[in-house]
Amino acid sequence: MCFGVRDAIALALEHADVGPLTILGDLVHNPTVLSALEAKGIAVAQDVADVRTPTLMVTAHGTSERNLARTRALGLTVVEATCPLVHVAHRAVAALARDGYHVVIIGQRNHVEVRGLTGDLDRFDVVLEDDDVLALDEHPRLGVAAQTTQPVEKVRRLVSLIRRRFPQSEVRFIDTVCKPTKQRQSAAIEMASQADVVIVVGGRTSNNTHELVKTCARYCTRVHHVQTDADVRPEWFDGAEVVGLTAGTSTPDDVIDRVEARIRLRADATVDKFASARASLRR
Numbered sequence: 561m562c563f564g565v566r567d568a569i570a571l572a573l574e575h576a577d578v579g580p581l582t583i584l585g586d587l588v589h590n591p592t593v594l595s596a597l598e599a600k601g602i603a604v605a606q607d608v609a610d611v612r613t614p615t616l617m618v619t620a621h622g623t624s625e626r627n628l629a630r631t632r633a634l635g636l637t638v639v640e641a642t643c644p645l646v647h648v649a650h651r652a653v654a655a656l657a658r659d660g661y662h663v664v665i666i667g668q669r670n671h672v673e674v675r676g677l678t679g680d681l682d683r684f685d686v687v688l689e690d691d692d693v694l695a696l697d698e699h700p701r702l703g704v705a706a707q708t709t710q711p712v713e714k715v716r717r718l719v720s721l722i723r724r725r726f727p728q729s730e731v732r733f734i735d736t737v738c739k740p741t742k743q744r745q746s747a748a749i750e751m752a753s754q755a756d757v758v759i760v761v762g763g764r765t766s767n768n769t770h771e772l773v774k775t776c777a778r779y780c781t782r783v784h785h786v787q788t789d790a791d792v793r794p795e796w797f798d799g800a801e802v803v804g805l806t807a808g809t810s811t812p813d814d815v816i817d818r819v820e821a822r823i824r825l826r827a828d829a830t831v832d833k834f835a836s837a838r839a840s841l842r843r
């Protein structure tokens with residue numbers, strides 16, 4: 561689990577001990593963590609209109625200044641669990657807009673983090689695929705930043721496509737992909753290149769878990785995404801000598817450990833956990 565998610569969960573638990581708390585949206589995209597928070601009496605609301613506690617927590621994905629002001633105007637106390645690296649991305653986007661660039665975000669248009677990154681802008685574009693770049697209008701100055709959990713290779717490829725598509729424009733790119741995402745992606749590539757089967761653990765709606773699945777699938781033909789050990793199927797490991805195991809940034813260690821234990825039940829499978837790569841992701 562990356563430090564941003566760990567700190568956000570710790571902050572939620574700390575505030576829940578002091579008084580009633582509602583988290584706006586999913587603090588992390590992981591059902592196991594969300595059930596643990598629910599067990600502590602922490603409420604989750606998808607809309608600020610549904611908040612019934614005096615204190616509301618903004619998730620690690622962050623939100624816009626406009627949204628924060630709207631929420632405070634309702635009389636709610638706001639606790640921000642925004643990851644510091646999401647704040648870095650916010651500052652980069654603000655700087656691009658301030659310097660007169662038309663902002664282009666590489667990411668998923670409806671992802672909560674991207675809505676937060678763009679929420680203070682009047683004009684912007686969001687691109688995720690080549691076709692989105694081809695549909696962009698020309699601007700004399702284009703300022704590009706990325707959702708923190710996008711694969712950096714893909715981000716660089718799209719930036720270079722933007723530069724080629726608009727040779728007359730000044731294109732400024734600020735790399736806002738976070739370090740834990742970069743480390744995880746490069747460790748996953750190394751692992752998937754050596755594994756017969758790869759298991760990726762993480763929430764179904766977790767963007768960085770999906771990106772890990774896609775990255776691993778480029779280096780290994782047998783990649784499976786599981787949320788918990790209950791999803792693991794014994795037949796996936798038929799004939800496999802090396803099984804690779806990795807996880808999205810919001811996956812708790814105990815969930816990963818249970819998946820590993822389930823895989824190890826297969827006597828003919830060797831699990832290479834890349835423990836050193838995981839250790840390096842801990843702050």
Ligand code: SF4
Binds near residue numbers: 738
């Ligand atoms: S994935 Fe990166 S930006 Fe998101 S919470 Fe973790 S460290 Fe922060």
